[in-house]
Amino acid sequence: MQSFTTHSGIVAALDRANVDTDQIIPKQFLKRIERTGFGQFLFFDWRFRADGTPEPAFELNRPEAAGASILLARRNFGCGSSREHAPWALADYGFRAVIAPTFADIFFNNCFQNGMVPIRLDEADVDELFRRVAAATAAGGQYRMHVDLRECRVADDAGFARPFTVDAFRRQCLLEGLDDIGLSLRHADQITAWEAAHGVPAAAG
């Protein structure tokens, strides 16, 4: 698993609520049997026009979002399908963190498996960040933030700093890039004992 300790990068603002996984990675791209190469299809239907050229109005295509690696969005980000292709596409495109007031559960869990941190902040803080991105854009620049998973803190260079919470175990796995299947297999004896106690036939050797 890819690890994550700290990251600094440009913030792209996607001012939409309920961004669903069908938008993040449209189903016509779910047929690949690999985990890689999905970044080119990220937000495909929003990002590209019918003739295949980029849609200049779409948030990620604007100059202020060029090279962004932190995504800022509204409530209930990642709702809908369980497709892990959604975090695969975001990570492959270059995102390392997503900031929103709330996330859909499955998407939230899927992020950790892919070296990406989902960060929940209060709605008011998210509002403030949208304002800061807009101000930086109006000044002709880009807006940067810093994510520190060791400290569980996000900050910018202009005085914004907030703690965020993540489950301690998932945080540890991400910090160390641990193979969580390997960790769970350490408890194989207990799994076998559970099966025996519940009358499950022993797994073949």
Add this chain to the structure above:
Amino acid sequence: MPAPRTLLDKIWDDHVVCTPPGELPLLYIDRPLGHEVPSPQAVEGLRLAGRRVRRPEATFATPDHNVPTSDRRLPIADPVSKQQIDTLRANCREFGVRLYDLGDADQGIVHVIGPELGITQPGMTIVCGDSHTATHGALGALAFGIGTSEVEHVLATQTLRQAKPKSLEMRVDGELRLGVTAKDLVLYLIGRLSTEGGTGHVIEYTGACIRGLGMEQRMTVCNMSIEAGARAGMIAPDAVTFDYLRGRDFAPRDFDRAVAAWERLPSDPGAAYDRVQVFAAADVVPQVTWGTNPAQVTGVDAVVPDPASFADPNDRSSAERALEYMGLRGGTRIVDIPLDRVFIGSCTNSRIEDLRAAARVVQGRTVASTVRAMVVPGSGRVKRQAEEEGLDRVFREAGFDWREAGCSMCLGMNPDTLAPGERCASTSNRNFEGRQGKGGRTHLVSPAMAAAAAVTGHFVDIRGWEYR
């Protein structure tokens, strides 16, 4: 006396293998289910790490998302779909997992065939790389969707790392009115709860209205729990559940003993839920979604809302964006919305009772000349049963396409899709932008409402419909 526990508590407590210090609990998974979309990468992960499937005999798979629903004797035209399905086949063969393949008489949508074959049972933990796994909760199981990495984890360890979700009781008192179905109920509940109202929770549906629903209607309700953001939906098992399961292929051999255990599952009197919400079934009218998420829904007797009427700025901008995408204006009466397509199918509404309900509406009538309509049964079994009852003739004679089992236009991964701008009344579960085809416009409704819309070419209030 031990503290009273909910259905969720009981299944949870029974399945926690251990909670190592500083780690998340390991939850034992009785039944991993699979289909062709998330599985290849999960199995590839196993293979690369040199791991095996811990309990192949407890694992079941079927191709459903990508499969053509036209003539099955022809090869799959899309090479990428074919590769995905071929990969599923090869993986199941290599790891010894039971596959209900194309051409198998019992192939179908994984959430339809699980209960139908009796693979789904009360008290079990069931996962699948698919968010509508919640469907199986209708039988009193804890069933939820997971991502590919988690699928890999379950295949290798038969467990999942999970924090215990919170519980939300959604109690529905009273009885549904005539013409109002489980689909209308769940759309109504999602409208009340919002698309994220259930986040972090498992919903247990309770109350007289829920107890009065048949097994397949209960599946429709649990199926859409995810559209309210919930991890899962569940309904306590009772006589309806036991009668449904008795005699099914994978039902326990000592059925009476199993029933005795299942009877201990329902929530104890006085058990505490983290949240409780109460609704009256009599308030529910037939529902139609007008926007691009399932909570953007209203009664068929209402009008498309004006975005300005939403107090919350997020809701307002979502509504504006949705109406623009849907090509609708606030104030338009729902019954004045004309349709191009009708889709009856999906894991929400493709079971025999759904097809019967639609056929009753269609019987002796014809599809409007402006509409293309199709029925896609949820499984090979549903299809055969419908054909035995002559439902296929009712549909065909009315001008519907009668298809082979699969997900089909629920998500349009196979050739069944909407063209840009086409407007569809659909019995599926998601009206997201582009869900049924890029630029396609989806309105979610019940099977009876979809059938009536096919006949008239626009939405009609099924409560005023004259049945034969």
